[in-house]
Amino acid sequence: MDLFTEGDPIADTRAPDGPIETRWERRRFEAKLVNPANRRKMTVIVVGTGLAGGSAAATLAEQGYRVKSYCYQDSPRRAHSIAAQGGINAAKNYRNDGDSVHRLFYDTVKGGDFRSRESNVHRLAEVSVNIIDQCVAQGVPFAREYGGLLDTRSFGGAQVQRTFYARGQTGQQLLLGAYQALERQIGLGNVEMYARHEMLELIVVDGKARGIVVRDMVTGEITTEFADAVVLASGGYGNVFYLSTNAKGCNVTATWRAHRKGAYFANPCYTQIHPTCIPVSGDHQSKLTLMSESLRNDGRVWVPKAKGDDRDPRDIPEDERDYYLERIYPSFGNLVPRDIASRAAKNVCDEGRGVGPTKLGVYLDFADAIDRLGRKAIEAKYGNLFEMYERITGEDPYEVPMRIYPAVHYTMGGLWVDYDLQSTIPGLFVIGEANFSDHGANRLGASALMQGLADGYFVLPNTVANYLAAGPFEKVDATHPAAVAARRDVEDRIQRLLAIDGDRTVDSFHRELGQIMWEHCGMERSEAGLRKAIDEIRALRDEFWQRVRVPGNGEGLNQSLEKAGRVADFFELAELMCIDALHREESCGGHFRAEHQTPEGEAQRDDERFAYVAAWEFTATGEPSVLHKEDLNFEYVHPTQRSYK
Amino acid sequence: MNLTLRIWRQSGPQDKGRMVTYQVDDVSPDMSFLEMLDVLNERLILAGDEPIAFDHDCREGICGMCGLMINGDAHGPQRGTTACQLHMRQFKDGDTIDIEPWRARAFPVIKDLVVNRNAFDKIIAAGGYVTAPTGSAPEAHSVPVAKADADAAFESAACIGCGACVAACPNGSGMLFTAAKVTQLSLLPQGQPERFTRVIGMVDAHDEAGFGGCTNAGECTVVCPKGIPLTTIGRLNRDYLAATTRHADTPGT
């Protein structure tokens, strides 16, 4: 059986043409508006309360729409955007170091290895400057210089200092800014907030997204909720690997359910592996912890020159150390983009030069920086990160070099959206990490926060109005056949999971799925490995539906049941990821195919055959998906081999 | 190492609840505390028992979702550490560990170790923000902020809203949480216009939620995983006094 079939190409019909600097302005002008008096009559559902969802819900409510907001955590303040450490990019050029909107645009397209849309990325760079203004006005305590102005630093993949930060907790501070704006709207009665609610199905009526089915995770009650438009801001799917830097609850269910209802899933194989995470310590490992990439500004990455060198790192003399990033990439050194740094770490470990008990690790050494700047300065910059490292490993990084290893961190793929951030289902908008739009095949450091807030504060509120201008739409309630069917599907699925009563836990399946994905669809992929993975995933999925044990019942809080539903969806996604990775016979960004590399071992793109977005259409469970290609045209940034040497 | 755990089990809000003893063997010192509970839960599921419900999400000490009273310490014995970042090397072979949920009227138990902390959201909704609708912001550099103020604001803004302060407070007070937000915003120029309505709104919401009153006992700051200082409560008090006296409904003061 073929793994997939190919359908008609797909095009982004919303993107205006003309000079790229004017496209967003033109789109905003051409977009229809909704009279303020009519906004109160329209409801928008927003799923997820991270940077994208939180900022979108707050902004839509400020504009006068009625908003219903959902999150699976106990409070909207806990969405995983909160864990972003490093910073947020913006083309403010406060440093006078040659930055501009165009350079941020250029860097992002190039960093994405020429697999993103120019129009989207340019818009992102344009609104980046507004984001900083907005956040400062909300009271976000960014780092400042002694003169009282904002401080910036450089970040992986950039030669200008355009990254704004709040110590190592930038994501937290930005999220709390959005959360506070959201809470203000909740207090004013403009947003109905449903925490500890999980979206389990999308309701599509007459081809339009009109609502969702949610489960109240405390009472177990399943309800149908309706609106004139649905916004998914449910984050990425890195947890398909089981071990990742995502929060334990992060899942693909909201987007996957939408995919099954007709939304195309784009570029699922683009996965970002973050180079600076704390290595795995044992089988009990439940998640991986990121150490901010900003550490690479002052830390030097190295391994011993000799294989199997077990000496204490402090006893290894300078000339027996291999500062491999500085050696291979002299112009960027330790600041090469994430995909390159990750693969380089994997390569030295594959050579047998890895360090630490598992030999899957490299040193990130601050000895030089401490000598140069003093311990105090390093403490001020990275104190909280160093403390976190010590808590987890029991080692003091001021004395002993840190050990780091790559880990799954971010997924560039997601639901396909047009320039308006609307999916292939009218009325279903997808923002933040949940969509595929701006990062191409690789995301630059400090760009995720930028994209989440750009989508939520500035893009979606403009484009959703264009759709709602045709509303309010015909009233739909729980008795509508589409709603009844969606609700029944959810209930059946829950009953099915509870009824299996097998002999394996959900986590054991999840862990095994993660191992398959990390082995074959991780930092390096090959045809043979991916084919093997697809077979293994299918077999494991069948086993899951026969042997999983979900204790308890559907009434009330049941964390095993929640996990089971999410893992079931991860199985289906995992297969699509492998198929996408298999079909893309090139290496680009976070997707590295062993068969496609330059003689020096660098990623080799194939722009002739693969300069497109792969948008997958769901057909039926177990049936091949349909591939729709969206061609990418580069008018401003001409594809070149990415070189950081 | 081998441990004895005594864990609070409560099937739902109506259940009375009780401590139940479990034995956990072969615990690795490199495990996190929650990973140790994961191991126990896996075993309970396979034995046909209900696993222990506990809140957790990021497991890197920033989301504030986890919160366990471990041997009478909020988040356990290690200072400046959330339960998810606590590692088993802090314990010894043969230890008995008592695990309980946060206890406060404002944080009712949902199940086992899971509590409802919605009261914190209500406190924020009552004023813990700067009114700055999207799009209305001036250029970021138009108002410089002294570095010392920005740094101090950050220190308070680091609060993760976990509720350990309430759990540890002998009075069950949520004043440190409230004060941290008040302090952050009252130190910044952006927070000035709403400074006095904010503090009144937030303190009222705090009291209404059923938290106890502050007696400056200082337990909160001891257990706070982010080290929010007790001085924030002084700032809150000062703003509250000013708000209720000088600034009461008088424009221009």
Next chain:
Amino acid sequence: MAVTGILLVLFLIAHMLGNLKIFSGATSFDHYAHWLRDLGVPLLPSAGFLWIQRVGLLAAVLLHIWAATVLALRARAARPVRYAHRKKVRGSYAARTMRWGGVIILLFVVYHILDLTTGTLNPVGDPSRPYANVVADFAPERWYVTAFYTLAIVALGFHLRHGVFSALRSLGQQTPRGEQRARLVALVFAVVLCAGYLVVPFAVLTGLVA
């Protein structure tokens, strides 16, 4: 709490200074006591000022107790289910013992009034000869009275140590350095006040004052 506490603290200072007059001899001490009664005369009737002060103090004490009771009841209500495993409050011994300390002090004040104000429980019990009352009170054979006074004064010291710090905080002390200063001030004040009060009974006990 803070405002009434501060009123009571002001009284404690005045009362201590008055007590210390005992070292200048019986005449001087008795004269001081009579002067207190006559303060404000002829504008006020005899002992008028004292009664104003007494009413003020009583109000402050009642408000102080009322506020403490409200706080204690709120604390109780705020945690309806107790912890099975509870650590002691680590902030300080003083912070931990505010409530029981307060009760001890209250009992002491009742005894103290019956003893040295009304003279009901005093072996001499002559309101016109306070010096004699005091000396009789702390005589070596009545060591248990001295012991009780000592216990109460030490409790008062602890109460003040946390109380003064807490009052400064409640009134808006808000900087880290200020916090250190406030803690130091509270400690020094508590120690000085304790010493100032205890020196009298011990002076009598050891025969320094007879």
